Amino acid sequence: MTRRTLLTLVTMGLLAVLPPVFYLTGNPFYLDLATRLTILAIAAVSLNLILGYGGLVSFGHAAYLGLGAYAVGIPAHHWLYGGLEGIGLNTTSGLVQIPLAVAVCALFALVTGAICLRTKGVYFIMITMAFAQMVYYAIVSIEEYGGDDGLVIDSRSELPGISLDDPLQLFALSYVGLVVAMGLVRMIVNSRFGMVLQGAKGNNERVVMLGLNTYAFRLTAYVVSGAIAGFAGALLGNFTTFISPEMMDWTRSGELMFMVILGGATTSAGPVLGAAAFILLEEALSSLTVYWHLPFGLLLIAVVLFGKGGLVGLLSRREGGK
Amino acid sequence: MTPVLETRRLMKSFGGIIATNDLSLSVTKGELHAIIGPNGAGKTTLITQLCGTQTPDSGSIRFKGRDITRMPAHRRARLGITRSFQITSLILEMSVLDNVALAVQARQGSSFDMIRPARSIKAIRDRAMALLARVGLQDKADMITRALSHGEHRHMEIAIALASEAELMLLDEPMAGLGHEESRAMVDLLKSIKGKHTIVLIEHDMDAVFALADRISVLVYGHIIATGAPAEIRGNKEVEAAYLGEESGGL
Numbered sequence: 155m156t157r158r159t160l161l162t163l164v165t166m167g168l169l170a171v172l173p174p175v176f177y178l179t180g181n182p183f184y185l186d187l188a189t190r191l192t193i194l195a196i197a198a199v200s201l202n203l204i205l206g207y208g209g210l211v212s213f214g215h216a217a218y219l220g221l222g223a224y225a226v227g228i229p230a231h232h233w234l235y236g237g238l239e240g241i242g243l244n245t246t247s248g249l250v251q252i253p254l255a256v257a258v259c260a261l262f263a264l265v266t267g268a269i270c271l272r273t274k275g276v277y278f279i280m281i282t283m284a285f286a287q288m289v290y291y292a293i294v295s296i297e298e299y300g301g302d303d304g305l306v307i308d309s310r311s312e313l314p315g316i317s318l319d320d321p322l323q324l325f326a327l328s329y330v331g332l333v334v335a336m337g338l339v340r341m342i343v344n345s346r347f348g349m350v351l352q353g354a355k356g357n358n359e360r361v362v363m364l365g366l367n368t369y370a371f372r373l374t375a376y377v378v379s380g381a382i383a384g385f386a387g388a389l390l391g392n393f394t395t396f397i398s399p400e401m402m403d404w405t406r407s408g409e410l411m412f413m414v415i416l417g418g419a420t421t422s423a424g425p426v427l428g429a430a431a432f433i434l435l436e437e438a439l440s441s442l443t444v445y446w447h448l449p450f451g452l453l454l455i456a457v458v459l460f461g462k463g464g465l466v467g468l469l470s471r472r473e474g475g476k
Numbered sequence: 477m478t479p480v481l482e483t484r485r486l487m488k489s490f491g492g493i494i495a496t497n498d499l500s501l502s503v504t505k506g507e508l509h510a511i512i513g514p515n516g517a518g519k520t521t522l523i524t525q526l527c528g529t530q531t532p533d534s535g536s537i538r539f540k541g542r543d544i545t546r547m548p549a550h551r552r553a554r555l556g557i558t559r560s561f562q563i564t565s566l567i568l569e570m571s572v573l574d575n576v577a578l579a580v581q582a583r584q585g586s587s588f589d590m591i592r593p594a595r596s597i598k599a600i601r602d603r604a605m606a607l608l609a610r611v612g613l614q615d616k617a618d619m620i621t622r623a624l625s626h627g628e629h630r631h632m633e634i635a636i637a638l639a640s641e642a643e644l645m646l647l648d649e650p651m652a653g654l655g656h657e658e659s660r661a662m663v664d665l666l667k668s669i670k671g672k673h674t675i676v677l678i679e680h681d682m683d684a685v686f687a688l689a690d691r692i693s694v695l696v697y698g699h700i701i702a703t704g705a706p707a708e709i710r711g712n713k714e715v716e717a718a719y720l721g722e723e724s725g726g727l
């Protein structure tokens with residue numbers, strides 16, 4: 155077993171065991187923290203597919219978290235206040251809401267990705283960010299869903315056999331979701347599709363000359379990534395029970411990028427460790443000073459500049475280049 | 477017999493520079509057709525138009541009788557046109573074997589498969605290993621491509637071109653930057669391929685060109701001023717004046 159595999163197993167083991175133990179010993183706060191961490195880790199894992207393995211610096215990933223959350227909140231809103239009966243979207247059923255979140259995000263990724271992926275470099279970064287801001291302003295402008303003030307989710311998604319009102323069960327679902335997302339991304343990355351994606355990151359022209367339409371491969375990865383992030387968004391809506399456009403702000407997208415880079419892009423455990431470090435630091439620093447953003451930002455820059463390979467690189471250094 | 481490759485009155489300019497000027501060329505099946513010409517004559521620009529990364533301003537390109545002038549590069553590759561790059565173009569962060577395996581996989585199709593682990597597909601790995609053995613790099617298969625020497629990179633380029641099993645190989649200065657010994661190894665390698673594929677070879681190394689070519693075209697300022705067997709080109713006064721005389725001090 156490589157050190158990296160070991161690191162992934164230890165990380166996931168600790169994440170499975172510690173939060174429930176804290177909860178059962180009378181520290182529910184830590185379970186909450188872990189649930190938020192786990193959900194953001196799913197989004198970071200999905201971002202890693204395109205950012206890490208695909209080399210596509212998408213600066214709009216928070217839009218998917220937001221869209222996913224509103225796909226839970228809006229049907230729940232109509233379930234309570236009426237409307238949308240005609241298309242059956244007045245429901246609290248998770249079996250409708252969660253697939254809706256995934257589908258909406260996949261579609262959004264398909265349409266915006268088709269345009270973004272025609273551009274390169276800084277233009278790509280800017281245009282992904284622009285599309286995310288567009289969603290932000292679209293939601294702000296819709297009075298019915300609270301606009302700027304956000305939307306309270308009065309009732310969580312109902313799923314057969316589990317109750318998301320129970321913090322432990324919500325955490326369990328998020329954890330399973332994270333494991334599935336990690337497995338999915340790992341499978342894709344190691345497949346023939348993944349080889350093309352990583353090859354195009356290293357040298358796009360070379361791969362095109364092999365007869366492969368790299369645009370189609372990138373767009374597919376972009377859609378898969380968006381769909382997984384949409385699932386994370388649906389969980390996030392259930393976790394916070396309050397959603398607002400602010401969760402799609404570009405700074406949120408930046409945070410997701412930092413998680414991936416901080417933890418170690420192109421690794422399995424990286425996005426999870428990055429999300430963990432992010433959440434714990436945010437918690438620790440914000441309890442020390444209200445000006446916590448500054449030291450936090452400096453720390454992140456230091457890691458990006460000097461910590462080659464991120465936390466995974468740091469923790470499995472002795473293994474060498476592989 | 478229709479030629480494998482035929483261009484008619486190709487034109488391409490960049491701003492004021494005419495890089496390709498009324499260029500007509502015909503390459504028959506199985507021949508090794510060398511294109512020589514001074515620096516900046518438009519050799520690489522010709523290759524980019526043939527493989528589809530740039531489109532000509534006017535004129536046409538036919539591959540086995542079919543007009544491909546405006547076909548995108550990846551589709552031309554599927555039809556059977558492959559190129560190697562003057563400046564080494566490999567995926568440096570991938571292993572040597574992965575680089576060649578990707579080319580083999582592209583040839584075999586089903587690159588869209590997201591489920592099976594690529595490195596466990598024996599047919600692809602074996603074929604890639606065989607190609608590496610053919611260019612003498614089997615011992616370096618598991619190394620990161622970045623770690624190999626320039627000469628080894630040039631050999632990898634050939635292995636990748638071979639992996640595509642392309643009917644037409646466009647080789648842009650495969651000897652660029654190679655030492656004397658390495659160049660000779662490359663000539664031997666190209667000799668072993670010759671006849672099995674139709675090859676357009678761009679090369680400054682005249683010893684290599686005259687050792688390998690069936691026919692030679694001389695490109696000057698984007699225009700072909702002469703085409704013929706090596707012996708004819710050697711004796712051509714116009715060619716000597718325009719190119720050979722000054723470049724290599726006579727032949």
Ligand SMILES: Nc1ncnc2c1ncn2[C@@H]1O[C@H](COP(=O)(O)OP(=O)(O)OP(=O)(O)O)[C@@H](O)[C@H]1O
Nearest residue numbers: 490493495513514515516517518519520521522562
């Ligand atoms: N993308 C471009 N934009 C502007 N000018 C270009 C471009 N590509 C090539 N040129 C010009 O076109 C001419 C032909 O260039 P090309 O690279 O095809 O020459 P070459 O014969 O391959 O030269 P070399 O032997 O140095 O490789 C040169 O004058 C070059 O400066």
Ligand SMILES: [Mg+2]
Nearest residue numbers: 519520521562
């Ligand atoms: Mg050139």
